[in-house]
Amino acid sequence: MKLIACSGGPDSMALLDMERKTGGGLFVCHVNYRKRPTADRDEAIVRQYCETHGLLLAVLYPHYEGGNFQAWARDVRYDFFCRQAHLQGIGKILVAHQQDDLLETYVFQRERHMRCDWYGLRYRSRRQDLVIERPLLGWTKAGLEAYCQENGVAFGVDESNLGDDYTRNRIRHGMQERDKARLLTEISRMNREQIRFRKQATRFFDSxxxxxxxxxxxxxxxxxxxxxxxxxxxxxxxxxxxxxxxxxxxxxxxxxxxxxxxxxxxxxxxxxEPGWKPDQAVTVRTMEELAGLSVVDGSASGETCEPVQRLSVTEADFPLMIRPVKPGDVIHMRFGKKKLSRFFIDRHISRLARGQWYVVENAAGAVIYVPGLGCDRDHFAGGHTFCFRQFSPVAVHDKIKTVTFKENQL
Known part of the structure; x- marks a missing residue:
């Protein structure tokens, strides 16, 4: 089964009719933004076609709250298509982009001096885990309108495409027929060059x-x-x-x-990643809570624990706080006071990794343990000893690697 994105315009109605005639199951999706007077008319066209031919149809009525309408509308409809595809167990979504759309996209990319993986529109791409196909890239809009008229397929004309309110409309209306063949040749050349560059880039990062x-x-x-x-x-x-x-x-x-x-x-x-930030602090109120933490190795005794991983605490230290490092943090070691900023510099720790470095602070507000450095002068012995075998620089670095990429991973 295939999912067809259908607006009710000539492009998508032609695609819907062509796919129906080839056979196989179809599931139709329509989005009614109710932003123009003829929006309900276009929905009615799609509904009537689906009822006539016994096709399943899902319709979305999204609520627009402001901002860039074109970008919002694109995200809304593709999220809707993907959601419906997952619900129906469909792996492929067909959209009705045609040759004029391909040319407009390329001119838009060129005017903005955009670097792209692909210039114009791909026949096949992916969104989430789904395949997006554009079977009509070889058709012109005029050709698809003629198809609908010759085959008795009703369609609506979106009047918002007639003005120059949007950049793509301006590009479309300013494009001359004599330019199209030249642009198609240019797009093909640009994409061949892009493929060559990607191969060169891969070879560079491999070595x-x-x-x-x-x-x-x-x-x-x-x-x-x-x-x-x-x-x-x-x-x-x-x-x-x-x-x-x-x-x-x-x-x-x-x-x-x-x-x-x-x-x-x-x-x-x-x-x-965007929105990346250190995790929130964790408050530990009792010995039992501390022993139950995943970062504490309960199988290791104080004697078998490496000195740099050892922390001894008494009831007076609680509540403890395990928190990200703060500017100005210091720890009093047996050899003297150590600024954590100096520790990071000495160990060549990256700034992003520092944001995921944790310390243990006791009830008095003193930093009593730092991964990779150890406990302060007063907490090496004399209380209940815990081993932070997982709470180490390696564990912290593993955390930062989940949101970073290093060296030749291209």
């Missing part, structure tokens, strides 16, 4: 640390940086963004783009 791209001349290095980021984030940077990042990363630093945090740390490049 080089990611930071070595920063030693290359700017045009090549910036393109490789964009490829490295796109592989991990699913988004390309503008030329201006990429140029600025390339300059920033010439030395160790943490910088941001689109909510992502990017750090150069020696030979590593580290990425943290």
């Amino acid at each position: 080089h640390a990611a930071t070595e791209l920063l030693d290359l001349p700017r045009p090549t290095g910036e393109r490789l940086l964009d490829a490295w980021i796109a592989e991990r984030t699913g988004q390309h940077l503008s030329a201006r963004q990429c140029s600025q990042l390339f300059a920033d990363l010439q030395k160790d630093c943490v910088t941001e783009f689109g909510g992502w945090k990017l750090e150069r740390h020696g030979r590593d490049l580290l990425l943290a």
Whole structure:
């Protein structure tokens, strides 16, 4: 079975009719934004066709709350299509993008100097775990309107496409027929070049640390940086963004783009996702609670525990707080006071990893344990001894690696 996205316009109605005639099960999805006077008419066209031919139909009436309508509408409808596909056990979604859509997309990309994995529109792509297919990319809009008329397929005309309120409408109306063949040739050339570049990028990262791209001349290095980021984030940077990042990363630093945090740390490049932040602090009120924590190895006694993993506490230390490091944190060791900022510098710990480094603080507000450094001078013995075998620099680094990518993982 296939899921057909159908707006009621000539493109999607032609696709629906073509697919019905080829046979096989179809499930039709329609989104009525109720933003224009003819929206209900288009829904009625789709409903009538489905009723006539015995096709299953699902309709969504989303509520628009402001912002970029085009971007919001696109996300709403694709989320709806994917949700319905999962409910129906369907793995493929067909959409009615045609050749004019392909050309408009390419001109839009070119005007904005966008770097892309693919220029124009792909015949086949993926969203979530589903395949999105565009079978009509070889058809023009005029050709699809003619198909509907010749085959008696009703369709509606979206009047919002007649004006120049949206950028794509302006591009569409300004495009001359004589330009289309040239643009199609240009798109094909650009995509062949992009395929070659991706192969070159893969070969580079197979044999080089990611930071070595920063030693290359700017045009090549910036393109490789964009490829490295796109592989991990699913988004390309503008030329201006990429140029600025390339300059920033010439030395160790943490910088941001689109909510992502990017750090150069020696030979590593580290990425943290948008919204990434240290976990919340955990309060531990009793010995029993401490013994039950997953970071505590209850099978190890104080004698078998490595000194750097050992912490002895008394009832007076509770409640304990296991929390991320704060600026200004210090721990009083037997050899003297140690600033945690100095510890990070001495151990060459990346700034993003520091954000996931935890300490144990007692009821008096003193830091009494630091992973990789050990306990303070007053908590090595004399109380109940616990072994933080999992609560170590390795465990903390493993945590940061869940949101970062290092060196040649392209």
